[in-house]
Amino acid sequence: MENQLGQLSKAIAFLAEFRKLDSEMQMQTALIFLLIAKDEGCSVRDLEQLTGLTSASCSRNVAALSDVGRKGNPGHNLVAVKVDADDRRQRNLFLTTKGRAVLASALEGFRNAD
Template sequence: MSITRKGKTVDKEYQKAIRLLEEFRKIDPIMPIQTAVVFLTVASEEGINMSDLAERADITQASCSRNVGSLASYNRHKKAGHGLLTSREDALERRRKLVFLTDEGRIFAQNVLKLI
């Protein structure tokens, strides 16, 4: 099934994908797709550790850390981030960081799910 958008016919499934990407653009108009993938992975597996997150997102540990930082309250340059994720030390393995959604991140994740 298709719908019309700005005078052009667009398949409904593509329209959903476009709306999903537009939702991320509201947060950051130049957000890299890997950052969105990191967010969606954490939303689907809250409490995931950074190593597993990097593996699932198919990115390096360094990229994973940067992306989590940009989605957290403060990024690696101590500048304001997006406030969607937070990381905590794993109580059982203190070298590991576990990544969770913030309240704002949970709201954003719910909004994203409504678009799918």
């Protein structure tokens, strides 16, 4: 039981980093961020297949994580969207410098949690 509590503390510390960024961030937005961090260069279509979310939902979450969010509002600037050189219809997703810093901070919180 004590080990489970320790693991929960680590998960809470990890998620707290996202709350610092945006106290109302949706869980699926954080999930999309982590999937992009795990597989940089992936596409929105890849995210659809991994999560089971619709194309619209994945695009909306990617927009929230990019520099320009929904309806032209500022995004979090954690993810950069780049046009694929071989297929200009495809957009590949990468972490920005800020995205890498947020990931590093979240992982540090995870490692240091009791």
